[in-house]
Amino acid sequence: MADTSKEAVLKVAGISKRFGGLQALSDVGITIGRGQVYGLIGPNGAGKTTFFNVITGLYTPDSGTFELAGRPYEPTAVHKVAKAGIARTFQNIRLFADMTALENVMVGRHIRTHSGLFGAVFRTKGFRDEEAAIRRRAQELLDYVGIGRFADYKARTLSYGDQRRLEIARALATDPQLIALDEPAAGMNATEKVQLRELIDRIRNDDRTILLIEHDVKLVMGLCDRVTVLDYGKQIAEGTPAEVQKNEKVIEAYLGAGGH
Numbered sequence: 001m002a003d004t005s006k007e008a009v010l011k012v013a014g015i016s017k018r019f020g021g022l023q024a025l026s027d028v029g030i031t032i033g034r035g036q037v038y039g040l041i042g043p044n045g046a047g048k049t050t051f052f053n054v055i056t057g058l059y060t061p062d063s064g065t066f067e068l069a070g071r072p073y074e075p076t077a078v079h080k081v082a083k084a085g086i087a088r089t090f091q092n093i094r095l096f097a098d099m100t101a102l103e104n105v106m107v108g109r110h111i112r113t114h115s116g117l118f119g120a121v122f123r124t125k126g127f128r129d130e131e132a133a134i135r136r137r138a139q140e141l142l143d144y145v146g147i148g149r150f151a152d153y154k155a156r157t158l159s160y161g162d163q164r165r166l167e168i169a170r171a172l173a174t175d176p177q178l179i180a181l182d183e184p185a186a187g188m189n190a191t192e193k194v195q196l197r198e199l200i201d202r203i204r205n206d207d208r209t210i211l212l213i214e215h216d217v218k219l220v221m222g223l224c225d226r227v228t229v230l231d232y233g234k235q236i237a238e239g240t241p242a243e244v245q246k247n248e249k250v251i252e253a254y255l256g257a258g259g260h
């Protein structure tokens, strides 16, 4: 199991976000070490998605400091965050439905290419070589997540579980410092969940770092190195799954009279 003394990939502190009268996040901070799977859990409306949206540049926070791989970053726009090295998937799958699986991954890869518009328009040798390399890499990634045989299928024709794998392949294509997965097991059946767990494990073993929001507490507890629990926008616990599971506040938040 990875330990926290490892080099930090993501270090955020003091994140607050208010929507009108609602304090959706109050002074939340996490540090994720390289090679860790870090879980973010909490009852409905706890602020998990808001936290994700803040660190990936979708929402502007009221306060907070942000560091990725030791460098400060400003989560002011999604494309800037992607360029800085955070790739994410979405709760509601966002693929290009009418593009093939391979093309969807190639789009992810283009964020790291160099030929630019000139090369694309005039199809320079540099552009063509780069395009071939991108195609090869995209196929490798599809193989890696276990859907290589569907490379030429349109994204919308893939099963739900395979679309989620495709989203992960696309995220990996950007060579991210951190992969943020927003409820990757949502809507999956038991077999698909087992496969997802194996895939996330494999990604971690390949020295990638993962932040995971997930409702399936069993999956989170079995997979994560560390976990933060949010409740009404506050961080009520942080630690290893074993520590968090014993925490009184956590038990209360999940089982308490509120039942929210």
Ligand SMILES: Nc1ncnc2c1ncn2[C@@H]1O[C@H](COP(=O)(O)OP(=O)(O)OP(=O)(O)O)[C@@H](O)[C@H]1O
Binding pocket: 019, 022, 024, 042, 043, 044, 045, 046, 047, 048, 049, 050, 051
């Ligand atoms: N854009 C927004 N405008 C106003 N309120 C919002 C907005 N986004 C989230 N909220 C509110 O902030 C709170 C936290 O919501 P958030 O979606 O972050 O919770 P969550 O933990 O992801 O919940 P769930 O598990 O149901 O997805 C909720 O009360 C929600 O209604």
